Amino acid sequence: VNIPLVNLKRLWEQHADEWTAALVRVASSTRYIGGPEVESFERAYAEFEGAEHCVGLASGTDAVQLALIAAGVKPGDEVITVSNTFAATVEGIIHAGARPVFVDVTDDTLLVDVDAVEAAVGERTRAVLPVHLSGRPADLARLEKICDAHGIALVQDAAQAQGATFGGKPIASYGVATAYSFFPGKNLGAFGDAGGVVTNDAAVAAKLRKLRDHGRTGKYDHDEIGYNARLDPLHAAVLASKVTYLRAWNDRRRAVAGKYRELLGDSVRIVDEQRDAAEVYHHFMIRVPARDALQRALADAGVATGIHYPIPCHLLRAFAGFGYREGDLPVTERAAGEILSLPIDPTITDDEIAYVAEQVRANT
Numbered sequence: 001v002n003i004p005l006v007n008l009k010r011l012w013e014q015h016a017d018e019w020t021a022a023l024v025r026v027a028s029s030t031r032y033i034g035g036p037e038v039e040s041f042e043r044a045y046a047e048f049e050g051a052e053h054c055v056g057l058a059s060g061t062d063a064v065q066l067a068l069i070a071a072g073v074k075p076g077d078e079v080i081t082v083s084n085t086f087a088a089t090v091e092g093i094i095h096a097g098a099r100p101v102f103v104d105v106t107d108d109t110l111l112v113d114v115d116a117v118e119a120a121v122g123e124r125t126r127a128v129l130p131v132h133l134s135g136r137p138a139d140l141a142r143l144e145k146i147c148d149a150h151g152i153a154l155v156q157d158a159a160q161a162q163g164a165t166f167g168g169k170p171i172a173s174y175g176v177a178t179a180y181s182f183f184p185g186k187n188l189g190a191f192g193d194a195g196g197v198v199t200n201d202a203a204v205a206a207k208l209r210k211l212r213d214h215g216r217t218g219k220y221d222h223d224e225i226g227y228n229a230r231l232d233p234l235h236a237a238v239l240a241s242k243v244t245y246l247r248a249w250n251d252r253r254r255a256v257a258g259k260y261r262e263l264l265g266d267s268v269r270i271v272d273e274q275r276d277a278a279e280v281y282h283h284f285m286i287r288v289p290a291r292d293a294l295q296r297a298l299a300d301a302g303v304a305t306g307i308h309y310p311i312p313c314h315l316l317r318a319f320a321g322f323g324y325r326e327g328d329l330p331v332t333e334r335a336a337g338e339i340l341s342l343p344i345d346p347t348i349t350d351d352e353i354a355y356v357a358e359q360v361r362a363n364t
């Protein structure tokens with residue numbers, strides 16, 4: 001038995017002809033930067049997320065950083081976020097010139113504690129950056145209310161949440177800008193690094209288009225200091241094909257999660273779904289006190305697992321300069337030692353799900 005966390009090989013085998021054709025189309029066009037492949041994916045993805053604009057970028061990390069800058073975050077500002085996220089969330093804040101202010105999560109969902117956000121808003125707060133961990137949206141309705149009341153920006157890290165909705169609306173309809181990653185293992189993944197920002201604000205979209213392309217207004221005319229953060233046409237072509245399947249893939253992920261819930265029953269604690277949300281199960285997370293032993297036993301049984309994430313960002317050496325200590329975010333810290341992500345992707349078979357669930361039950 002060999003069940004990977006995400007079976008990219010099987011996905012490739014199911015679509016090899018189509019994606020080879022897309023790659024060859026771009027290669028033979030010799031249009032390797034920008035152009036119609038990028039624009040057509042951007043239109044398709046904006047529509048998929050129920051929004052007006054998508055700006056394709058070189059990575060999700062760029063998406064977080066540039067979304068914050070386009071939303072008005074400036075050096076010296078503070079941005080409130082969570083600590084149980086991938087380091088890129090925090091890098092985005094820091095590279096935008098701002099200071100990360102970490103708040104804890106709620107024990108049931110491991111998503112941002114909205115009361116803690118409210119308490120953390122201060123004079124320097126410029127934005128709130130919730131992270132939709134494992135494809136489960138944070139409480140966007142309450143977050144938007146708080147941001148509006150304080151005149152600060154709501155920017156979302158939706159790297160893991162392509163296609164998720166909250167309160168019956170696409171997540172991108174909340175706040176100023178929503179950042180996505182198209183890292184290969186994401187629900188919508190490129191064949192390398194890629195990302196994008198979705199927004200309903202034309203001025204924000206225009207700013208992002210300028211920032212990603214060296215701040216230029218013409219071929220050799222630059223009116224601000226920008227970046228080289230463009231989405232490559234090769235990736236755009238593959239993403240444009242993949243996005244046509246994304247709704248069905250997300251449905252399959254929900255069905256897989258439903259099967260896991262049914263088969264695991266009460267044998268382990270499953271991280272709760274968010275109320276009012278349609279989640280997209282980028283990961284399927286359980287919580288077990290003897291997590292490391294279970295992970296080893298599953299590996300021995302041929303089941304790959306992941307930990308998202310083992311060290312909370314506020315305790316990473318890279319971010320030590322911000323003055324956080326062990327004990328500052330107790331819910332986050334406790335969860336980091338207990339969470340485990342089980343294999344999930346659109347290609348996993350019912351037999352594989354049953355085997356994983358059986359191994360979890362046998363080893364807890």
Ligand SMILES: Cc1ncc(COP(=O)(O)O)c(C=O)c1O
Pocket residue numbers: 059060061062064085086088089131157159160180181182183193194195
């Ligand atoms: C929550 C979160 N934010 C940001 C990123 C950064 O995205 P990328 O790897 O595309 O730069 C990722 C994924 O890698 C992520 O999971």
